[in-house]
Amino acid sequence: VIMLEIVYMVYFLFRINRDKQEGAWMVALASGIVFFSVVYETIAIIELNDYDQIAAYSFLAFIFIQAYLISFRFSKTYQRVETLSSELEITNKNLFTSEEKYRKIYENSKDIIFLGDDEGRILDVSPACEKVIGFSQDEIKGKLVTEFVKYPELVKDFRSSIENQGSINNFEMEILNKDGEIVNVLVSGVVNLDEEGKFLNILGNVRDISDRKQAEIERMRALKFEQVAVTDPLTNVYNRRFFFEFAEKEIDRSIRNNLTFGLILFDIDCFKDVNDTYGHLTGDEILKEIVK
Numbered sequence: 001v002i003m004l005e006i007v008y009m010v011y012f013l014f015r016i017n018r019d020k021q022e023g024a025w026m027v028a029l030a031s032g033i034v035f036f037s038v039v040y041e042t043i044a045i046i047e048l049n050d051y052d053q054i055a056a057y058s059f060l061a062f063i064f065i066q067a068y069l070i071s072f073r074f075s076k077t078y079q080r081v082e083t084l085s086s087e088l089e090i091t092n093k094n095l096f097t098s099e100e101k102y103r104k105i106y107e108n109s110k111d112i113i114f115l116g117d118d119e120g121r122i123l124d125v126s127p128a129c130e131k132v133i134g135f136s137q138d139e140i141k142g143k144l145v146t147e148f149v150k151y152p153e154l155v156k157d158f159r160s161s162i163e164n165q166g167s168i169n170n171f172e173m174e175i176l177n178k179d180g181e182i183v184n185v186l187v188s189g190v191v192n193l194d195e196e197g198k199f200l201n202i203l204g205n206v207r208d209i210s211d212r213k214q215a216e217i218e219r220m221r222a223l224k225f226e227q228v229a230v231t232d233p234l235t236n237v238y239n240r241r242f243f244f245e246f247a248e249k250e251i252d253r254s255i256r257n258n259l260t261f262g263l264i265l266f267d268i269d270c271f272k273d274v275n276d277t278y279g280h281l282t283g284d285e286i287l288k289e290i291v292k
Helices: 002-019 024-045 056-106 128-133 154-166 208-227 240-257 271-278 278-292
Strands: 112-116 121-126 166-178 182-193 199-208
Touching: 024 128, 056 240, 112 128, 154 182, 154 278, 271 278
Parallel strands: none
Antiparallel strands: 112 121, 112 199, 166 182, 182 199
């Protein structure tokens, strides 16, 4: 029996030392006390000594060590809980700060920030919608995008592009404000997917470019007026005014750089006779053909 106890104790200590678990040395100490008390009492039973009460005291020592071990582990666990609690508090503060930052961007952005589902329904929209198109958030939430677009077929093109590419930038579109007026916008968006790669929602923004569009129209109109001012309306080539302005610049440049340039002057033979015989409309057609 003693030999079996010794073999078991050696094997037990080997396992404890190999695994090196927390509090292993306390378990080994408690097990050692029990082992030696069993051996000692076994010796007492075969009357090699006369002290047979050691088992009771060794059991109390075993209980004490186990209680200390439980207290030790509880203390370590409490420390870990405190550490995790502190880390969680810091994480919550960081999340709150981050959320507060993005919420300010969401609420103060001049662009309309929206969240949509796979059916083209608006799930959420930023307060900028009221300034851009006159509708409040409550008036837009839950509505289909097509209800606010002048040409609904463009929504299909937008959805097709964003589903194929995963995102889209500066898709030009015309939407309608609360008064039914057209607002020129650029729409950008990205598809959000869940952990399994399935469609979650579309996050996007709408930028009002009406002022820029109007400025572009005014610029094109000014260019057109300028072109008309220097163009002959019959033949669509530069007129007398442009010729003298251009010739003056070329003369100055030639004098400044000591260069020469040539002029070509040609006449249409018998053009007066054409006008007198066939009329000015025919003469105009001849001028157009010569210009070509």
